[in-house]
Amino acid sequence: MNRHTGRVTPAADRSRADRLHEVIAGELDRRRADVLSIDGRLAGSLDLLVDFVSDGGKRIRPEFLWCGWRAGGGPEAGHRADAALRVGAALEFLQACALLHDDVIDRSERRRGRPATHRAVAGQHAGAGLAGDPDHYGVSVAILLGDLALAWADDLFLDGAERLGALSAAAPVWRAMRTEVLAGQLLDLAVTASVVDDPAAQERDALLVNRYKTAAYTVERPLHLGAALAGAGAATIAALRGYGADIGVAFQLRDDLLGVFGDPAVTGKPAGDDLAEGKRTMLLARARAGLAADPDGAAALAALDDGVGRSDADAPRLAAVIAGTGAVEAVEDRIATLVESALAALDAAPDLPDPVHERLTELADKATARSR
């Protein structure tokens, strides 16, 4: 950081990303050694988790945590900053649990352009000629690897927060975040299984799931957690949470659009995967509402309702039906409105350092951009 302007330089950003990576890699090394000291045969499956966390995704949650930390006055470097990075790393372990278990639940074949972990384990099983059903073995191992990631996330959180003497401020946020994301996933299952036909009710449900499964977990709570670790005041926390809730919802709405119209080379998932999975989104609810209100929409609505949720769904055709309803524009409008209100919340934050304000403005764009 430049002491005079308080600006975070690109070099400081890079160095922080490296430090986060070091924290994650160091923790994975130690936990891997713990497990392999029990039995070396566990290396094959364990290393799938190690690689998954190590190669990571975009590290978006630690990034928001860091913004909260800096917004609350936490230092850029030194041992306190390192402790905050440990909690940032905890978010990546938690996310590994969420994704491994989610892929089992969604029966996803691929993740980040590779076989999903349960599929990779099934492949190891079949390749080694082991006894039993490879698919069920893959699911079983992925459940346990996800549990390990969740347990290790807690270990990292506890360690980082304790080093900062911030357990009493941060533990309630950590607790709320984990409960929210898991309850959001449970709600997603309940909503997807429900036989509600009303598009308005479907839209409400989609936004409720979005709020807890994604928005709180991806943006709002990481910001809140970072701010709590730094000892931020109530007004700063309220502004960050306001921004985070809006950007988090907008992030998921963008993800919903990419899940139907995105380039598999960029998303790492097959085109139209969300349609095959039957994912309930605002996009789908709006498309259904448009067709239901259209006197000539009955056939298209029937085709949509028949195709969504089928593994053999004709994704390009369904995408074209959705695109013809105006639902894409409605979702784009909502994203724009949310970004606007998020930035307004940011402006209301007292004493937000300029570089943090700048970074959160950039992130609002990055998290919701069409090319993500």
Added chain:
Amino acid sequence: MNRHTGRVTPAADRSRADRLHEVIAGELDRRRADVLSIDGRLAGSLDLLVDFVSDGGKRIRPEFLWCGWRAGGGPEAGHRADAALRVGAALEFLQACALLHDDVIDRSERRRGRPATHRAVAGQHAGAGLAGDPDHYGVSVAILLGDLALAWADDLFLDGAERLGALSAAAPVWRAMRTEVLAGQLLDLAVTASVVDDPAAQERDALLVNRYKTAAYTVERPLHLGAALAGAGAATIAALRGYGADIGVAFQLRDDLLGVFGDPAVTGKPAGDDLAEGKRTMLLARARAGLAADPDGAAALAALDDGVGRSDADAPRLAAVIAGTGAVEAVEDRIATLVESALAALDAAPDLPDPVHERLTELADKATARSR
């Protein structure tokens, strides 16, 4: 407690069991309210977890934790004792995660005389006429409910240990215990899937799984954790861990015998469930070794190898084959030897209060008794 003799009276035991139950019930109430504030529709599945933890099993892990706590000089009552009970409750939440996920992995139909959680959820789904596959819905919800239980276990541990100012002593034990039980479960899967034919190697593997999946997790680490919370010295901890490792292994060996020969009305699981699941046990390895060494054993060995691991296994016939090999007596002998060495470890503990010595002697018997 009687101040003069230091004896724990039956009334004190009862009152402590009630206090533990209150801690568990209070925590479940608060976490249930957190989840239902997100959406009331989650009550149906969440209450399966609430009832599972609340109705509980034998609370054996909190019991061992309490013995460790008292062995380390922790008080019987008061706010420090209440904080220790919170960590005892954390063990019950952790166990709920282990059992919910284990039942998915083992495809168990029943648990504690009721449908396993994933089966109960599948039943709710089918009964309500929801969309999708009831069985996969049941598995998905059970995975997430187990995750919630694991997260809440960590919240309780952190809270209890922090109230005692014992985080730095207790966190490494808590971390080791969770890693050990999950690695033990992964090893159990790997061993069960392996095509090793040598009975001696199978016995070594069975005892290794036993050590981490059961012994450390059920007895050794709960004792260690309680002692660490109380600030016990190294010699006391070493003695308790020695006792715990032995009794823990013996406990699982008894469980293995009950899994083949036990009364379903007592075990809460169908007779011979372990045989249908293909569980690798010392009992099975010894039976195979006996038949392999017997010039007339080939047909029985083939029948055993053919039947074990099949859902339609003829359990009574396989049990009779095992009983005819002398394997039961070998396992009984091992249990007796382990109990003996556990009690010797206890006698080596410095300054162990008489009532704790007495209680651990009773528990050694209770955990390994034929009628459990």
